[in-house]
Amino acid sequence: MATLDLHSINKSFGTAKVLHDISLAINDKEFVVFVGPSGCGKSTLLRIIAGLEEATSGQIVIGGQDVSDAHPVERGISMVFQSYALYPHLSVYENIAFPLRVQKLEKTDMDARVQRAAEILQLTDKLQLKPGQLSGGQRQRVAIGRSIVRNPKVFLFDEPLSNLDAALRGDMRVELGQLHRSLEATMVYVTHDQVEAMTMADRIVVLNAGRVEQFGTPMELYHHPQTKFVASFIGQPNMNLIPATVSDVDGTGLKVTLDGGHQMVIPVDTLGVQKGDKLEVGIRPENVTLGEDGISVDISVLERLGGVSIAYGKLAGQTRFCASLPGDVNVKEGAAVTLTMAPEDCHVFDASGQVLRRKSAPALVA
Amino acid sequence: MMDRYTKLQMFGIYAAIMVFLIFILLPFFEMFMASLRPLEHLFRSPYQFWSDDFSFQAYSDMWVTVPLLGRYIMNSIFIASMVTGLTMIFVIPAAYAYARLDFPFKNLTLGVFLGVNMFTGAVLLIPLYRVLRTMGLLNTYWAMIVPGVAFLIPTGIWLLRSYLEKIPRELEEAAYVDGASRMYTLRRVVLPLATPGLIVVGVAVFIGAYAQQFLFAITFNQKRELQPLPAGLFEFIGYQDVTWNQMMAAALVGVLPVMVIFLFLQKYLVAGLTAGAVKE
Numbered sequence: 001m002a003t004l005d006l007h008s009i010n011k012s013f014g015t016a017k018v019l020h021d022i023s024l025a026i027n028d029k030e031f032v033v034f035v036g037p038s039g040c041g042k043s044t045l046l047r048i049i050a051g052l053e054e055a056t057s058g059q060i061v062i063g064g065q066d067v068s069d070a071h072p073v074e075r076g077i078s079m080v081f082q083s084y085a086l087y088p089h090l091s092v093y094e095n096i097a098f099p100l101r102v103q104k105l106e107k108t109d110m111d112a113r114v115q116r117a118a119e120i121l122q123l124t125d126k127l128q129l130k131p132g133q134l135s136g137g138q139r140q141r142v143a144i145g146r147s148i149v150r151n152p153k154v155f156l157f158d159e160p161l162s163n164l165d166a167a168l169r170g171d172m173r174v175e176l177g178q179l180h181r182s183l184e185a186t187m188v189y190v191t192h193d194q195v196e197a198m199t200m201a202d203r204i205v206v207l208n209a210g211r212v213e214q215f216g217t218p219m220e221l222y223h224h225p226q227t228k229f230v231a232s233f234i235g236q237p238n239m240n241l242i243p244a245t246v247s248d249v250d251g252t253g254l255k256v257t258l259d260g261g262h263q264m265v266i267p268v269d270t271l272g273v274q275k276g277d278k279l280e281v282g283i284r285p286e287n288v289t290l291g292e293d294g295i296s297v298d299i300s301v302l303e304r305l306g307g308v309s310i311a312y313g314k315l316a317g318q319t320r321f322c323a324s325l326p327g328d329v330n331v332k333e334g335a336a337v338t339l340t341m342a343p344e345d346c347h348v349f350d351a352s353g354q355v356l357r358r359k360s361a362p363a364l365v366a
Numbered sequence: 367m368m369d370r371y372t373k374l375q376m377f378g379i380y381a382a383i384m385v386f387l388i389f390i391l392l393p394f395f396e397m398f399m400a401s402l403r404p405l406e407h408l409f410r411s412p413y414q415f416w417s418d419d420f421s422f423q424a425y426s427d428m429w430v431t432v433p434l435l436g437r438y439i440m441n442s443i444f445i446a447s448m449v450t451g452l453t454m455i456f457v458i459p460a461a462y463a464y465a466r467l468d469f470p471f472k473n474l475t476l477g478v479f480l481g482v483n484m485f486t487g488a489v490l491l492i493p494l495y496r497v498l499r500t501m502g503l504l505n506t507y508w509a510m511i512v513p514g515v516a517f518l519i520p521t522g523i524w525l526l527r528s529y530l531e532k533i534p535r536e537l538e539e540a541a542y543v544d545g546a547s548r549m550y551t552l553r554r555v556v557l558p559l560a561t562p563g564l565i566v567v568g569v570a571v572f573i574g575a576y577a578q579q580f581l582f583a584i585t586f587n588q589k590r591e592l593q594p595l596p597a598g599l600f601e602f603i604g605y606q607d608v609t610w611n612q613m614m615a616a617a618l619v620g621v622l623p624v625m626v627i628f629l630f631l632q633k634y635l636v637a638g639l640t641a642g643a644v645k646e
Contacts, residue, residue, distance in 0.1 A: 050543055051543070052539055052542070052543065071545070072542065072543040072544075072545070073543075073544070073545035077543070078543065078544070079539075079540070079543045081536045081539070081540055082536070083534060083536050085534070085536040085537050085539065085540035087537060087554075087555055087559075088559065089558045089559060098541070098544055098546075098554075099544035099545060101554075102541075102544055102545045102546045102550065103545065146540075146544070150544070
């Protein structure tokens with residue numbers, strides 16, 4: 001097992017630059033998730049780490065060794081593909097044994113390794129079947145089996161769960177988490193699904209338009225998003241962003257007037273902010289409650305999920321707003337409600353989308 | 367699958383198929399009928415569709431009239447098989463390269479290959495004759511095999527390339543990540559998956575080779591014992607008369623091996639031609 005360091009990785013396809021100066025240091029045995037919207041370059045970055053694409057410039061270091069020009073096998077990586085990429089004409093056994101056959105491993109050794117992988121993945125009774133006879137989840141396990149027999153230093157996963165249905169995806173998330181713990185391996189996992197990122201990752205890399213927006217633990221990203229992009233990408237439903245104007249700046253924080261006229265003082269660093277500046281105030285749907293004093297939102301749709309009810313509406317007739325309220329809350333579609341939010345729950349983003357550091361935020365969960 | 371056609375439409379479709387089948391198969395039927403008649407009855411007037419003296423006499427006489435007939439048939443199969451084998455040896459790596467690799471002038475050369483297909487061998491007979499003479503290949507099997515291979519490679523590449531392109535790239539990437547070389551991947555992953563496509567291309571090339579022999583045989587080969595069947599059939603044309611019935615019988619017997627191959631491989635042909643149309 002090993003560390004994985006990326007130094008200033010750049011990648012261009014012709015004139016299109018898809019990755020901008022990406023540097024990351026991934027620890028040994030860490031589960032790191034690359035997350036971002038489609039086209040953000042996360043898969044390209046993974047393929048560069050794998051050696052399937054060549055970086056235009058930059059360095060890849062695995063376990064202290066520069067492997068920028070090395071073959072995937074020499075890099076000590078293995079990869080699980082989105083489509084599983086199983087060989088349909090070979091049995092499950094032969095699929096898992098494929099990397100070992102390439103290495104011309106001895107029969108007994110190969111047998112032992114395949115059996116061990118099959119045991120870990122509960123495929124022992126499926127070894128003689130063809131991939132076509134397996135369910136989606138089993139195929140996924142075969143693909144994982146093929147990647148673990150070689151004992152790689154780093155596992156790479158390219159959206160491995162996106163072809164599964166929702167229930168199976170939940171199960172496989174748990175299984176992959178267990179696998180990570182039992183193999184004690186360094187894993188890099190690419191997904192566009194922020195739920196997968198939040199639930200599985202030790203640390204998350206949020207990518208946007210070929211740049212790293214933020215690299216941190218899930219709760220760090222949740223409580224301390226450094227940019228507006230991260231704030232709105234992490235968390236479900238998305239964070240609300242309310243246009244606001246600075247009405248005063250003092251030592252305790254920032255006095256702002258929200259769209260719609262509500263005023264509040266938010267405890268954030270005010271360095272460089274001046275009276276009259278336009279900002280955006282972010283508040284998560286789960287941080288608002290029904291109350292007397294606050295913003296007035298016209299509710300247009302109410303989704304009752306049982307435990308919670310998600311209310312969608314508009315603030316001051318134009319800003320979309322979403323609130324996560326108690327399950328049996330007494331709110332009607334088409335009515336206006338007053339929602340209260342605590343100043344210390346608010347995030348403030350300047351015009352360039354950078355966050356103003358929160359002074360009072362929940363302690364970070366390790 | 368649901369039957370999406372009305373009765374009338376089905377009738378129309380079958381009627382159309384019938385017309386084309388008759389058009390294609392009637393010559394074979396006429397060949398067969400001619401082969402059954404005694405020679406003197408062939409020119410009888412008025413034409414009789416049915417006569418009561420049908421016999422298979424011609425099928426045994428033909429071996430006497432043209433003693434080398436068996437040899438000719440074997441030559442035909444041998445030449446076509448050699449052409450097919452050699453063509454596949456060249457076509458498989460080439461088609462794979464065109465399907466997967468990037469190299470300069472890729473599209474241009476593909477276009478050139480298509481262009482070559484538009485020439486018939488006949489246009490190039492004289493230059494080819496000179497080439498073969500220079501190489502000392504005239505009057506050998508090679509004189510019929512080499513040009514055959516050359517003319518069929520482009521078709522083979524075009525056919526197989528489109529088949530190979532349908533094999534998911536991720537399979538090869540997975541093999542690459544697992545340390546397999548290009549050749550190992552080709553052998554262990556790509557070709558097994560492309561088997562139906564290989565059979566389709568192989569059959570197409572074999573048929574092409576069988577059909578084109580005639581031209582190369584009568585131009586580049588003077589040796590009787592090397593002639594393939596289409597050229598050998600000339601021997602039924604004598605100084606005095608043409609034994610049409612035996613010629614037809616010989617032609618039918620000669621076509622038989624191809625037909626058998628066709629029937630045998632039909633399921634692959636259909637599978638190959640419709641591959642990728644449906645999600646597996």
